[in-house]
Amino acid sequence: MSIHYCSEVIQDLQKAFESCDDYDVIIIAGEDQQEIFAHSFVLSTRCSYFKRALSNDWEERDDDGIIDYDQYNNEVILQCLVAADELGLNKLNEHIQEYLIDNEEYLHKDPVSTLQIVGQHEPFENLKDYCLEVISEEPRILFSSEKFTLLDKSIITMILQRDDLNIEEIDIWESLLRWLFIHYLKINKDESSWSSEDLSNVKQTIKEYIPLIRFYDISKEDFYLKVYPYKELLPQDLLSDILRYHMVPNATPMLNFKSSRNRKFDSVLVNNNIFKLFIKWIDKKDNKYIGKSTPYRFILLLRGTRDGFDAPKFHQLCDGKDATISFARIKDSKQIIGGYNPLHWYQNSTYASTNDSFIFNITDIDNLDTAKIGRCNNPNNAVYYHPNYGPTFGNGHNLNAQGNNWHTSNGNAYPNINLSGNFAIDEYEVFQVVKKI
Known part of the structure; x- marks a missing residue:
């Protein structure tokens, strides 16, 4: 039974x-x-x-446990990073972060998604710091992103707090407004269409970001055209002091606001991508320059509109200095021309010999594909010193600076880089190039 x-x-x-x-x-x-x-x-x-x-055979290996990150896009790798963190796979977590740091192009392709993820996970602190450093050097990869308005409030605050953000303050202000109006408030940017309730909401929302903007670093023209229309958003004491600062000769700020940002490269002509191109040329590297920090410091010695364009001023400020790179903008264009001298400048009317100098022509500074470099092929005549000339390269000369006019000819010290004739320039800069120890 x-x-x-x-x-x-x-x-x-x-x-x-x-x-x-x-x-x-x-x-x-x-x-x-x-x-x-x-x-x-x-x-x-x-x-x-x-x-x-729950068995002892749960673990399964493919390709002997080797992960080829190059097979996957940025989104998948970031998802793996989050999964590794949640599963406590610390070694994998570290390896993925190292890979993303060594392959900076992922950040360039999608800075918003990368920041959103690393900013929300404490174990990703190293990667977050690295991302913030890269974006501080090249803020336009973030600020010009179509996804910029999707950034979380905490990320926006982290970015605006950076003292080394290498971008004009007016661009930061306009980007902040764009983010607020589209992402946070979802109202029209045209202040004339705001209701009293809209104005109240905007003032309340933007209040915490006002101290993060260096308003005194915005030119009076930009302030009038791009900030003053939103004067209702600024505290009255701040607005009054900025107006006094711009209207009263030799006035200094009275309010205790943040000091100017420390921009990495103090140039009004070229951006960080151009400086990285210069580094690649100086080091004679064909591969794309990628690194957490640049191997050189670029110290501004002369700016034409600030110090003058004449040769005596050039020699006063630049003679006797180590390696320098000089470049000028052709008037009413985006074209930059210039040259690199690894030696000192002097006034003794003679040629100097080097194999490491070069001249360059960048037709459009917004497009690195237009950049051409000419390395010296006649080292005995690489650089020319003269009391009446600014930076001059090659016999003939391949590139010669005389005040606001720069000239090129068919000299034989450098190859043809599509430069010919005379150029009126509206700005030029000379930087000392110092190798970091």
């Missing part, structure tokens, strides 16, 4: 489940992360998935 005890066994199992006695598995499920206590014997007996998951 057979006796069926199925119902009693089920009842006993239910009691064990409800009492959580002797549980050895915790399952976390649902949006509220509810903990479910279970028994591995029951799970593995009744479910093939748990039988495998």
